[in-house]
Amino acid sequence: MGTLKLTLFHVGPVAPWANTVFHKQIEKGNAFLRPHGLRFEAYPASGSLDLDWSAPLLEQGRSGEGLAQRLALRAMAHARYASFDNRLPVILCQIGGGGGESPGSIDQKLNWLPWVVMDAFTLNEDGLTLTHEAGHCAGLKHPGHGPQGDSRLVEDGHAVTDNLMAYGTFDMATQKYGGRTLIDDWQIDAFRHAYFHSA
Ligand SMILES: [Zn+2]
Known part of the structure; x- marks a missing residue:
């Protein structure tokens, strides 16, 4: 079983929800990945590390003040817990546009390896936002x-x-997105080559 190593952080305003959100994201992610020989392994083993940050992140995160916020938050996480064993930092916070992001992934080159920021209140109901964003951090x-x-x-x-x-898949009747159920072998391979994967 390969492990995808995470370090979990939350900012002050979302602290009351952090355990619930992380628990769901890791449980659902593991249920999805386990049949393919992968699972998440989080530090700390229970709870998450607090960051002294209160402002919501601006919706536009790829330039200007929004990017500066994300980089400042990433630096704060590094100061709180510097991972020397290649863990993927996951920061639960508030984001103007909602959802999850993976700064530094795909075509965005930053001075950090890719990491994840997630809004505490607007995540997809299937609980796979963390897994999706980790996928981007693996190059997907x-x-x-x-x-x-x-x-x-x-x-x-x-x-x-x-x-x-x-x-x-968007369902017109309920006006909601259905859960994601598919992953291809080449996508599993990408996870196995991610910097936060450990055999
Ligand atoms: Zn995406």
């Missing part, structure tokens, strides 16, 4: 064409929306 892309997308996740001109690296 969304369905699509060209350098920003992965054409292996496009079939007959349509995105494979049930794949982990998509967003689920």
Whole structure:
């Protein structure tokens, strides 16, 4: 069983929800990955490390003040717990646009290895946001064409929306996204080559 090593952090305003959110993200992620011989292993083993930060992150995170916030938060996490064994930092906070992000992944080169920030209150109901963002940190892309997308996740001109690296299939009746259920062997290989993977 390969492990994907995480270090968990939360900022002050989301502290009351951190255990619940992380528990769901890790349980659902492990249920999804375990059949493929992978599981998450978190530090600390219970709870998460607190960061003295209160401001929500601006929605636009790829430049300007929004990027500066993300880099400052990443530096704060490093000061709180510097991982010397290649763990993936996951920071639970508030993000203007909601959801999860993976700064420094895919086409964004920063002075840190890719890491994850997640909004505490708007995550996909399937509990696989952490796993999806970790996928980006392992180099995996969304369905699509060209350098920003992965054409292996496009079939007959349509995105494979049930794949982990998509967003689920939108159900018109309930107006909600269904859970993601698919991962391909080459995507498992990417996790096995991620900097936070340990054999
Ligand atoms: Zn994504």
